[in-house]
Amino acid sequence: MIDVIIVGAGPAGLSAANVCAKNGLKVKVVDEFMKAGGRLLGQLHEEPDGTWWNGIEEAKKLSEDAQELNVAVECGVSVHNIKQEKSYWKVYTTKGDFKTRALLLATGAAETSLPIPGWTLPGVMSIGAAQVMTNVHRVRVGERGVVIGINILSAAITRELQLAGIEVSSMYLPGKNIVTEDAAKPLSTMKSMLKVASLAPSKLIRLGSYFMKYESLQSLAVRFYPKNGMKVWGMPVHLRKAVLEIVGDKKVEGVKVAQVDVNGEPILSTEKFVPADFVCIAGGLYPLVELAAISGCPFQYIAELGGHVPVHNENMKTPIDGLYVAGNITGIESAKVAMKQGAVAGYSISMDLLKTDVNIEDQLQQAINHVKQTRNQATIQFHPDIHSGREKIHASFKNTLRTDI
Structure with a gap:
């Protein structure tokens, strides 16, 4: 015993x-x-x-x-x-x-999975898997990738990938569906990230977050969020763009991205292809x-x-x-x-x-x-x-x- x-x-x-x-x-x-x-x-x-x-x-x-x-x-x-x-x-x-x-x-x-078309392609992984491969096994997950899902966990691990010399070109919202829910909504994502804005490397972001205490200002900030994203550690973070599909034949070749409205609904006329050889999905x-x-x-x-x-x-x-x-x-x-x-x-x-x-x-x-x-x-x-x-x-x-x- x-x-x-x-x-x-x-x-x-x-x-x-x-x-x-x-x-x-x-x-x-x-x-x-x-x-x-x-x-x-x-x-x-x-x-x-x-x-x-x-x-x-x-x-x-x-x-x-x-x-x-x-x-x-x-x-x-x-x-x-x-x-x-x-x-x-x-x-x-x-x-x-x-x-x-x-x-x-x-x-x-x-980790919570966020189902996105193309998520079974080789080169797609959870953000936690990328962290383990990089920091534990010392395996390079790719040359240039994107992160889908903007939250505290993805922000921290994305920085770790950068420190390991891996290029992460952008962070995007996931496309809206029955599973992604709040993770696909710009306003909900902004609210969650405001809680750690004081740790942001940009003085502009830290200063701006100070004035984001009120719902009306948060909604206004989402409406006028820069179309090219806001840079954190030299990488654009997109609150008004979402990944609709992960693209590739036998492996990841890139992602299909579109602008979204304040409710996370895609504006289909804005679709664009972004090249990448790996994709990290961060669902929390x-x-x-x-x-x-x-x-x-x-x-x-x-x-x-x-x-x-x-x-x-x-x-x-x-x-x-x-x-x-x-x-x-x-x-x-x-x-x-x-x-x-x-x-x-x-x-x-x-x-x-x-x-x-x-x-x-x-x-x-x-x-x-x-x-x-x-x-x-x-x-x-x-x-x-x-x-x-x-x-x-x-x-x-x-x-x-x-x-x-």
């Missing part, structure tokens, strides 16, 4: 594992990727204070700590089922079945919750957290005995927040299994406070009103307990 099994060797999973191991628990971490670190492995960006956040180095530190603490980290292992027994959880993996007293799901997030992220779903854990849809999330409290406990969650499975936030959440889960699990050390309760509360501090200091939020989303899911946990009584 293993004390704790953690599914996911990303920032949340490794942080939780290290806390549990420090408290004397036997810990096993499994991850289907070939290397521990999760999303950290692809992250490289400059912070507002000029320092660089190097995800590979952060992952290395967490992995080295885990090794020193004798945490069993097994990569290339997939979990295909979990089942709660009377006093333990049974975890079914491609490397055998295991029993554990406590189970932490730190499965992270997945959603919590990866399949394992939590088969556990019997209740869920709630909360837009501020990125979609359906398992019900849990501040301690990262679910209403199901012995089941915990941490990281982006609980809502889309930064790797820094995920690491702090992992620590909370680690202390929470340790307190529940050991039941004797009062010290752990104090450390748990400190860890919860660190999550809040990290969230408050975050320069980028993937979803607006993240604090409201957290309050909703924590209230749902309390309501679930009342219903069970």
Whole structure:
């Protein structure tokens, strides 16, 4: 019997594992990727204070700590089922079945697909795939490409591609359809990007965003948005142009672009071909919750957290005995927040299994406070009103307990 099994060797999973191991628990971490670190492995960006956040180095530190603490980290292992027994959880993996007293799901997030005609052509990839290929595998994704989808994630990764010497000619909206919805609307996209405009490299954009607090001004700005886009890092970002189709015979050769009206409807007489040898599609992220779903854990849809999330409290406990969650499975936030959440889960699990050390309760509360501090200091939020989303899911946990009584 293993004390704790953690599914996911990303920032949340490794942080939780290290806390549990420090408290004397036997810990096993499994991850289907070939290397521990999760999303950290692809992250490289400059912070507002000029320092660089190097995800590979952060992952290395967490992995080295885990090794020193004798945490069993097994990569290339997939979990295909979990089942709660009377006093333990049974975890079914491609490397055998295991029993554990406590189970932490730190499965992270997945990318939302935006269906666009031609998206199955070789050379089309998600923006996250481009990040992994560039920063993890050191593979050049192409010579000249375009990004479809304007959001916080695509902006950050596009900059990483540029730093790697890859030309990204433009960023466009996706063509409007039943799936793309708000992502194809200029006004909705502008509102989401205004939340991070203070980080823009252009003084003009930073100054302009200051006056965009009112709906009327935002609508006016969309109407008079430059037809040639607004340059960020030397690359035009188009709020009034969308990709209608990805073009190519046996591989990507370019995209068909058209101007759009303020509602995202294409103006067909403006169609134009833009050459490219790769295309990145950026639809955003959603919590990866399949394992939590088969556990019997209740869920709630909360837009501020990125979609359906398992019900849990501040301690990262679910209403199901012995089941915990941490990281982006609980809502889309930064790797820094995920690491702090992992620590909370680690202390929470340790307190529940050991039941004797009062010290752990104090450390748990400190860890919860660190999550809040990290969230408050975050320069980028993937979803607006993240604090409201957290309050909703924590209230749902309390309501679930009342219903069970």
